[in-house]
Amino acid sequence: MSSYNELSVEELCELKNGLEDKYNKFKSMGLSLDMSRGKPGGIQLNENNKLLDEVCSDSDFYSENGWDVRNYGLPYGIPECQRLFAEIMGVDEKNVVVCGNSSLNIMFDYISQCMTHGTGGCEPWMKQGKVKFLCPVPGYDRHFRILEYFGIEMINIPLLDDGPDMDMIESYVVDSSVKGMICVPKYSNPTGITFSDETVRRIAALKPAAGDFRILWDNAYIVHDLSESPDSLLEIFSECKKHNSEDMIIEVISSSKISYPGAGVAAVAASDSNINEIKKRIAVQTIGPDKINQIRHVRFFGSADGVYAHMKKLAKHMAPRFELVLKIFDEELSGKGIAEWTNPNGGYFINLKVLPGCAGRTVSLCADVGVKLTGAGAAFPYGKDPEDAYIRIAPSYPSEDELQSAMEVLCVCVRLAAVEKILEKREKS
Ligand SMILES: Cc1ncc(COP(=O)(O)O)c(C=O)c1O
Incomplete structure (x- = not known):
């Protein structure tokens, strides 16, 4: 034909x-x-159903630090679950907070926090006039809905085979009203591409005019390989360390498509100063996440290798x-x-x-x-x-x-x- x-x-x-x-x-x-x-x-x-048997009425209900997971407390998650997610993301567990069931929720809360309280000692975004975000496209509709909800202006950045058009990103970040980017660096939704090493390095080397520029690094598909020769993604924080730019990155992941969507566990990783800001907010937001779910995930998977x-x-x-x-x-x-x-x-x-x-x-x-x-x-x-x-x-x-x-x-x-x-x-x- x-x-x-x-x-x-x-x-x-x-x-x-x-x-x-x-x-x-x-x-x-x-x-x-x-x-x-x-x-x-x-x-x-069905492959996950044994996870549901991990916590039963005659279980040991104590996390490794001796906390009864049935009770309030540990607002940043049980240590063994922090460690599991830290291992998967390749970051230090002290920089990880394990939350509820949804990474989307974490991103929403983080944007909300920046809008009302600001970040990095800068004015809240809602007091800074027009705030803009870079959006690699095609991208994930629910990301865009969060930004739209907060009235953040979205700028389309073409997503190429090796990641977003970096020339365009570098030209936009000279504008201090551009406050961030939201992206899926591995097996992006929907094109399935993974950012190349060169792209990750250029992102880490960005010098945005805005001191409160933040990249929501949504690593939703970090372990979701399908091929015998899977893609590999450079660990972003290690690259950022070379440029002292770790504060730019807020990484999120969840087990929604590892265990159960809606009944999985989600986590955030961020620099020392960002994770402290996040913890301060979470300590007000909750007396503690669902730690029964966290412990059963740890018991079911055992370790990153188990995942x-x-x-x-x-x-x-x-x-x-x-x-x-x-x-x-x-x-x-x-x-x-x-x-x-x-x-x-x-x-x-x-x-x-x-x-x-x-x-x-x-x-x-x-x-x-x-x-x-x-x-x-x-x-x-x-x-x-x-x-x-x-x-x-x-x-x-x-x-x-x-x-x-x-x-x-x-x-x-x-x-x-x-x-x-x-x-x-x-x-x-
Ligand atoms: C890129 C991306 N991020 C986040 C989510 C939602 O994750 P969660 O269930 O952790 O909120 C999805 C779900 O499809 C997704 O594709």
Whole structure:
């Protein structure tokens, strides 16, 4: 099949008729498939079920420092859980606070703290007039929603294959109203790329005009390798130490996609001075997190090695799904000049880039035959994809049969939307 752009109007019309026939067949199938969020599937969740047996009524309820985890206290987490997360992140445990169940929650609270109380001895952001954040795109919709909630202006920074466009970032940080960046450095949501060593080094070497410039380093997929040759990410704090810039980084992770989303454990790592600011706030916010959940996670995983071994088990469920999506894209979309996609070594998502102006139409065509995808534009601040070209694929939740059907529908919709767009352009010209 030659590229769609090379086809004559007659050939395109014929192609469109054939695709419409296929599409109408899907319509009559009464599908109801939800691929809108990156949730683990049931089989993956079952791999964790022994975790629930780790704390039972005749358990030893004491953390290693002798604290009864059933009671109030230890607002910064039990020491063995701090150590577990410190080991995973490659940082010192004294710089880690283990919180509740959600890293998103940690990020929200941190931004809120900067807005109302400031950081690094600077004025609260809410008193500094317009405050801006750099947002590598496509990115994670819920990050953008936090920033939008606080009225922080978001600046799109293209996310390239090796990380955000660093030339652009370096040119923006000379503006003192630019207060930070929010990013996913490993297996980014949604493109699945990992920041290169060079990118991490350039980030660590930034010299922002704002003394209170903070990077939310959301390492949500730090251990979520799927390939035999996984990506590796430089440890950011070690790089920052070379430039005395550790205060720039607030790193968060959680076990949401290691154990249970919503019932996992989340943690934050930050420099001495930032972690002290965070602790001061947390000491007011809570009398203590859910330490029963923390201890059962430590007992279930044992150590960082236990987490890595567990992730290998989960990868056995995830990798075939990624392979299936990529195989179908290859068979149905390649060589037509209408789509490109990422092939990540880990994480939860594949990013599909369709012809400009076709993402919204594709997603709505899918919805009309019962396949719900993440909304077009979701991966951009304010929900606005300037190219209307990006579609996030989340293969984790449906069964493999459902995934197969959903991808077949998607490919027909991508092709149909592309033919419509090309014909529309031809009519205009
Ligand atoms: C990049 C990223 N950060 C954070 C989260 C949410 O994490 P948590 O469940 O810890 O709030 C997700 C969930 O999809 C994610 O993709």
